[in-house]
Amino acid sequence: MAKPIVPGSGRPSPPTNMTKEQAAVWRELVNSQFDHWFRTSLDLLHLLCVHTVTTRNLIAARTEAEQRKDWMEMQRLGLMLEKEGQLVARYSGVLRLTPRNKTEWAANHVQKPQPTVNCKIVALFCRAVNRRRAFSYKRASSYKRASPLPA
Numbered sequence: 001m002a003k004p005i006v007p008g009s010g011r012p013s014p015p016t017n018m019t020k021e022q023a024a025v026w027r028e029l030v031n032s033q034f035d036h037w038f039r040t041s042l043d044l045l046h047l048l049c050v051h052t053v054t055t056r057n058l059i060a061a062r063t064e065a066e067q068r069k070d071w072m073e074m075q076r077l078g079l080m081l082e083k084e085g086q087l088v089a090r091y092s093g094v095l096r097l098t099p100r101n102k103t104e105w106a107a108n109h110v111q112k113p114q115p116t117v118n119c120k121i122v123a124l125f126c127r128a129v130n131r132r133r134a135f136s137y138k139r140a141s142s143y144k145r146a147s148p149l150p151a
Contacts, residue, residue, distance in 0.1 A: 011035060012042060018049065021056075025049040029097070041095055048091040055084040 014026035026049045030038060038045050058081045065073040092098050 012038060015046060019053070021053045022049045025052050044091055044095055048088065048095065051084055051087045051091065055081065055088055058084060
């Protein structure tokens with residue numbers, strides 16, 4: 001049996017404007033998740049790939065600065081690395097890539113068992129209660145209320 005072709009489905013390929021490193025990160029992330037995981041968040045995935053590669057480059061530059069014992073450069077790169085790391089962590093959380101986010105999402109989306117009460121009886125009861133409420137509101141609003149302000 002042939003599978004239907006749905007636009008934007010499956011595992012998306014990396015955009016053409018990405019570098020080779022960014023495209024490799026894209027493929028690594030997309031292949032680590034289920035099909036259709038990123039179907040509505042491709043822009044966030046693109047940002048995550050860009051910031052991940054930037055973080056890796058900053059780590060390499062900081063290691064070189066440490067070997068040269070250039071403390072000012074290490075401090076500057078450390079601040080940049082901290083900001084990039086925060087962005088990578090934020091985007092990973094939003095895309096539900098971390099184990100904690102996956103378990104929280106699964107725990108919040110557990111299918112709850114449906115009640116076995118006859119739905120027609122519940123609907124009739126709710127309809128009767130709502131009619132009584134509407135009638136009481138209508139009766140209460142028909143009385144003229146005295147204004148607290150003098151005329």
